[in-house]
Amino acid sequence: MKNNLTMTTPATREPASEQLLSVLRFVRTHSPFYRDFYAQVPQDAARLDDYPVLDSQAFWAANTVQGNTVLTAPITEGITFKSGGTTGHPKYSVFTYEEWRAFTKAFGQGMRRAGLQPGQRIGNLFYAGKLYASFLFITRSIEAAGISICYPLAGDDLDEIIAAWRQFDIDVLAGVPTTLMKLLERLTPEDKARLKLTTFLFGGEPMFADQIAAVQAVFPGCQVRSIGVAGVDYGELGWASPGAEPGVHHCFDDSTVMELIDDATGEPIDVPGRTGRIVLTNLARRLMPIIRYPVGDRGEWLDPVGTPSRRFRLLGRTEEGARVGPMSLYVDDMRQALTDLEHSEMPLGFRDFQMVIEHHERLDACCLRIAVERPQERTIEDTRRVIDRVYAARPMYRDLQDQQLVHGLTVQWVTASDLHTNARTGKLLRVVDHRHG
Secondary structure (H helix, E strand, O other): OOOOOOOOOOOOOOOOOHHHHHHHHHHHHHOHHHHHHOOOOOOOOOOHHHOOOOOHHHHHHHOOOOOOOOOOOOOOOOEEEEOOOOOOOOOEEEEOHHHHHHHHHHHHHHHHHOOOOOOOEEEEOOOOOOOHHHHHHHHHHHHHHOOOEEEEOOOOOHHHHHHHHHHHOOOEEEEOHHHHHHHHHHOOHHHHHHOOOOEEEEOOOOOOHHHHHHHHHHOOOOEEEEOOEEEOOOEEEEEOOOOOOOOEEEEOOOOEEEEEEOOOOOOEOOOOOOOEEEEEEEOOOOOOOOOOEEEEEEEEEOOOOOOOOOEEEEEEEOOOEEEEOOEEEEHHHHHHHHHHHHOOOOOOOEEEEEEEEEEEOOEEEEEEEEEEOOHHHOOHHHHHHHHHHHHHHOHHHHHHHHOOOOOOOEEEEEOHHHOOEOOOOOOEOOEEEHHHO
């Protein structure tokens, strides 16, 4: 699967490139799921927006371990990653080895364009346990960048990280912001005087001004920038240029087609400054094809259509879920937890709910707002039952709280009219993210 495409714009108004057309024809021929999903699309459809945006629930319902109808061929070689999903129903992403090498090479070259320097000693602090995909991916991408020295430390043992930092004179760290915040608290005065940190490459969650200030208070002049944006589900999404504003990334023109979709009309957005949900088509993946896949983030264009490596700004998660520290919280998980309580011996009488995400004291926080008929009658015991149920469904939440990497879940009882809605459409907002203004 060689990728010779050079694309400079989302292929939404123009006929698709030959390589994109080849991918679409291949997918319709070899994937039972996509063949059925595109049944109403004419065989000669020549634009990407002739094809519907992928239905994520239908995609993952078909993309199962047994009886998979998404894959275009049996798995005979490659690598499989667990990529999240609701408790008991994890999602798995599959790459051939060639696809995996192409993925990490593209991302590694993006890291190189972002400013990696020869001889830099990079400590990879991404998690190697339940979030192992990011750890392996970043290690391989640093290797593919071919310019720095990688120390795959993982982010769970803080004392071991500090010991390696001292021993190997590591000057660049890569990981989730919450890991670095905890490391700063562990540093002795001698460490702060002796250790060096020229760059922190963050990923997996946003990094906010208070966290950046805390890093630079200990390490003046430290560059804090995105390591890039990617997902084990969909592949590479964006690379960050040196000095870029927070959240600003460039498209990977050679291997993906990124689109922004208007929530109200469902049409692609071409002009800068309008917010939409991000969907991605990956031109290099054919075993588990990714065509117009909603990545779960919102964004806006910063450059005119036709700009090479067009810039976009990430603006938080979509209605599907929210990133809270290094953890994804899915709306469906919350709905299921509340539904389970409703079917218990002591129902709550909930009408609806939304998740409000905030950031304070250098940590992310989630408040679950639950609409009931008489919120004043809800008790502390009701709140405890909700929190316990959510933690049971998402055990990582309690673990991260115990490690002081996120604030604990809070619950607010409200009436249905108190829930936040879209000012333009009146639609209920499942996720309200106050971290992005």
